Amino acid sequence: MGMASRAGRAPGVTIGDVAAAAQVSRSTVSRAFTRPQLLSQETVEHVRAVAVRLGYVGNQAARALSTGRFGNIAVVVPDIANPFFPPLVRSLQLAAETADLAVFLGDSDESAEREAKLIARLAPQVEGFVLASPRLSEELIRELAATRPVVLVNRDLDGISRVLIDSSGGMTEAVLLLKKLGHKRLAYLAGPRDSWSDQQRREVLTQTSAKAGLTVEIVEVGRPTYAAGRDSVSAVVRSGATAAIAFDDVVSQGVLAGLEVRGISVPTDFSLVGCDDTLAALTTPALTSVSAGAATAGTAAAKLLVNLLEATEPSAECVTIATHLVTRATTAAAPKSTP
Amino acid sequence: MGMASRAGRAPGVTIGDVAAAAQVSRSTVSRAFTRPQLLSQETVEHVRAVAVRLGYVGNQAARALSTGRFGNIAVVVPDIANPFFPPLVRSLQLAAETADLAVFLGDSDESAEREAKLIARLAPQVEGFVLASPRLSEELIRELAATRPVVLVNRDLDGISRVLIDSSGGMTEAVLLLKKLGHKRLAYLAGPRDSWSDQQRREVLTQTSAKAGLTVEIVEVGRPTYAAGRDSVSAVVRSGATAAIAFDDVVSQGVLAGLEVRGISVPTDFSLVGCDDTLAALTTPALTSVSAGAATAGTAAAKLLVNLLEATEPSAECVTIATHLVTRATTAAAPKSTP
DNA sequence: GTAGAGGGTGCAACCGGTTGCATGGAGCCT
DNA sequence: AGGCTCCATGCAACCGGTTGCACCCTCTAC
Numbered sequence: 001m002g003m004a005s006r007a008g009r010a011p012g013v014t015i016g017d018v019a020a021a022a023q024v025s026r027s028t029v030s031r032a033f034t035r036p037q038l039l040s041q042e043t044v045e046h047v048r049a050v051a052v053r054l055g056y057v058g059n060q061a062a063r064a065l066s067t068g069r070f071g072n073i074a075v076v077v078p079d080i081a082n083p084f085f086p087p088l089v090r091s092l093q094l095a096a097e098t099a100d101l102a103v104f105l106g107d108s109d110e111s112a113e114r115e116a117k118l119i120a121r122l123a124p125q126v127e128g129f130v131l132a133s134p135r136l137s138e139e140l141i142r143e144l145a146a147t148r149p150v151v152l153v154n155r156d157l158d159g160i161s162r163v164l165i166d167s168s169g170g171m172t173e174a175v176l177l178l179k180k181l182g183h184k185r186l187a188y189l190a191g192p193r194d195s196w197s198d199q200q201r202r203e204v205l206t207q208t209s210a211k212a213g214l215t216v217e218i219v220e221v222g223r224p225t226y227a228a229g230r231d232s233v234s235a236v237v238r239s240g241a242t243a244a245i246a247f248d249d250v251v252s253q254g255v256l257a258g259l260e261v262r263g264i265s266v267p268t269d270f271s272l273v274g275c276d277d278t279l280a281a282l283t284t285p286a287l288t289s290v291s292a293g294a295a296t297a298g299t300a301a302a303k304l305l306v307n308l309l310e311a312t313e314p315s316a317e318c319v320t321i322a323t324h325l326v327t328r329a330t331t332a333a334a335p336k337s338t339p
Numbered sequence: 340m341g342m343a344s345r346a347g348r349a350p351g352v353t354i355g356d357v358a359a360a361a362q363v364s365r366s367t368v369s370r371a372f373t374r375p376q377l378l379s380q381e382t383v384e385h386v387r388a389v390a391v392r393l394g395y396v397g398n399q400a401a402r403a404l405s406t407g408r409f410g411n412i413a414v415v416v417p418d419i420a421n422p423f424f425p426p427l428v429r430s431l432q433l434a435a436e437t438a439d440l441a442v443f444l445g446d447s448d449e450s451a452e453r454e455a456k457l458i459a460r461l462a463p464q465v466e467g468f469v470l471a472s473p474r475l476s477e478e479l480i481r482e483l484a485a486t487r488p489v490v491l492v493n494r495d496l497d498g499i500s501r502v503l504i505d506s507s508g509g510m511t512e513a514v515l516l517l518k519k520l521g522h523k524r525l526a527y528l529a530g531p532r533d534s535w536s537d538q539q540r541r542e543v544l545t546q547t548s549a550k551a552g553l554t555v556e557i558v559e560v561g562r563p564t565y566a567a568g569r570d571s572v573s574a575v576v577r578s579g580a581t582a583a584i585a586f587d588d589v590v591s592q593g594v595l596a597g598l599e600v601r602g603i604s605v606p607t608d609f610s611l612v613g614c615d616d617t618l619a620a621l622t623t624p625a626l627t628s629v630s631a632g633a634a635t636a637g638t639a640a641a642k643l644l645v646n647l648l649e650a651t652e653p654s655a656e657c658v659t660i661a662t663h664l665v666t667r668a669t670t671a672a673a674p675k676s677t678p
Numbered sequence: 679g680t681a682g683a684g685g686g687t688g689c690a691a692c693c694g695g696t697t698g699c700a701t702g703g704a705g706c707c708t
Numbered sequence: 709a710g711g712c713t714c715c716a717t718g719c720a721a722c723c724g725g726t727t728g729c730a731c732c733c734t735c736t737a738c
Binding site: 012014015016026027029030031034035058059060061062063064065066067 | 723724725726727
């Protein structure tokens with residue numbers, strides 16, 4: 001394919017070079033790409049042919065300078081190493097590519113402060129943001145959204161476009177399944193408090209459980225990692241629960257490991273449900289989990305942002321992605337009596 | 340923190356505004372930030388104070404236009420959803436942040452052609468590239484490297500800076516371990532042919548095995564995915580091998596699943612070794628794997644690139660990251676006889 | 679044959695910074 | 709006092725595109 005044989009700066013094929021080679025003015029070259037309707041069919045083709053021959057690639061920075069449009073967007077995530085995000089980022093970037101947008105990636109390391117810094121750094125060169133599970137305060141998000149298009153993922157702020165993975169469906173199914181299996185006491189291994197997903201899951205879980213007549217113990221895990229999940233097992237056991245629902249699959253993995261160490265076998269002695277379905281098929285036993293469709297969310301977020309960028313006036317859309325329970329091998333009937 | 344309260348374009352505080360407010364020329368404002376040594380202490384402070392008051396944020400695009408320096412770098416990976424890459428990207432971006440560089444992410448979807456397109460798209464607005472496991476032809480990579488700083492990860496091209504995760508150490512250990520455990524016939528589940536890592540592993544494996552008097556069957560897996568690994572199990576079994584080494588942990592996971600389906604238990608009936616150690620602790624049984632240190636590689640790549648950017652003349656450094664075998668629960672003595 | 683319309687193109691200014699060179703003033707030396 | 713440096717600052721050109729406006733040419737209508 002040849003990636004623009006002289007994309008470099010040293011030789012740097014500019015619009016002027018193309019103009020000279022095509023024997024037209026710089027304006028004409030510019031228009032051949034941005035407003036072909038204004039030129040004769042003939043000229044457009046000629047100029048484009050010359051441009052290809054020289055390996056001309058428009059300089060975004062220069063374009064941005066005069067138009068104010070950069071052709072870049074940014075996606076900010078709290079932790080790209082968390083398996084929920086890569087598929088999201090991946091589909092987002094693929095979709096962005098279709099709209100000829102390049103993607104900046106920011107990893108805030110779960111810190112609101114670093115998130116703010118990243119955004120400030122990126123802001124002057126992007127047209128819009130996708131903030132996935134932002135830890136930022138509502139105020140700062142609104143401030144940002146006032147200045148440029150923003151799409152949120154898993155954060156519910158009225159008046160700002162957002163994609164929400166609605167865990168309530170899958171969560172409710174999970175509670176009902178566990179009830180049907182005879183469990184009475186559940187534990188919820190809760191994630192970061194400033195995560196909207198966690199708040200939603202917490203709420204749905206407590207409400208549904210109450211309605212179903214089950215008690216639910218909340219165990220704070222903090223940063224959702226394998227180690228944190230593993231180390232929370234003692235608290236879970238202490239609570240007397242016979243089944244647990246974890247904030248995400250990574251935590252579930254940790255719990256699985258912690259349970260094994262303690263000789264508690266899953267699902268015979270204890271049932272476990274994960275969230276996000278990011279690893280599900282990969283664990284042993286295969287994890288029952290609430291589906292999430294991170295990839296779908298990524299594509300949706302990209303679409304929303306593109307809409308926003310093309311729209312003449314600001315608007316806000318909210319896309320909800322439904323979830324359901326994927327039942328696998330970590331859920332079974334409650335043990336007759338607590339050992 | 341306040342993230343530059345008027346980063347938006349609408350008000351757009353420019354260098355001219357600051358100049359007017361501070362009663363100096365635009366040049367002076369520019370120099371107050373880029374070359375303060377040239378100005379009097381006094382002027383610098385005055386200008387900066389005014390700038391802060393007005394909420395001035397330098398326009399990267401404009402700066403880039405005249406200096407050719409963007410403050411951006413790009414990292415291109417074949418598949419961000421492959422667990423090897425997120426830690427790498429993460430540490431890379433964190434390190435880049437320290438050097439005040441923003442990071443573009445490109446996902447080539449394992450396609451050399453898309454990789455070339457991405458690079459061409461990004462090239463005009465980045466100062467340098469980190470190409471992780473590039474699928475691109477050597478020729479195109481050299482062409483790119485001739486025009487701007489490039490750091491490769493897991494690709495060994497003389498004269499271009501690179502970070503190599505040298506699997507040979509861990510790979511050799513793996514073969515010796517398997518030999519010691521009494522295995523005679525190994526299988527290698529090979530990854531993408533245009534991956535340097537695969538080539539290296541293939542070679543080390545065949546040579547070491549030959550030396551150790553073991554035979555090794557090569558099973559092509561193609562794109563390294565869970566499904567591909569699972570579906571390759573029949574070929575592995577057919578080969579009569581009693582142990583396998585897989586291109587990476589994701590493939591290993593698939594193999595683990597495929598073996599279970601066939602009722603072949605690990606490690607009693609069959610031993611398995613992964614590579615990259617990305618999931619190792621997360622599987623059941625815990626996977627014996629060749630460590631990789633993707634995060635280390637990311638940091639190293641960032642450092643190399645920063646060096647390159649600061650260097651006055653092009654140079655090439657090669658950082659090698661040693662690996663070793665992490666023995667866990669998927670390797671054991673060979674079964675007495677093939678079942 | 680001439681005026682009017684309109685499509686295709688070029689000119690030149692502009693976007694917001696950076697930077698080589700010129701300028702002016704202060705300080706120093708003889 | 710005159711001449712020379714040197715420091716601080718301003719001027720103006722430039723980076724590589726975009727775009728309002730003017731111009732010219734051709735085609736049509738009277």
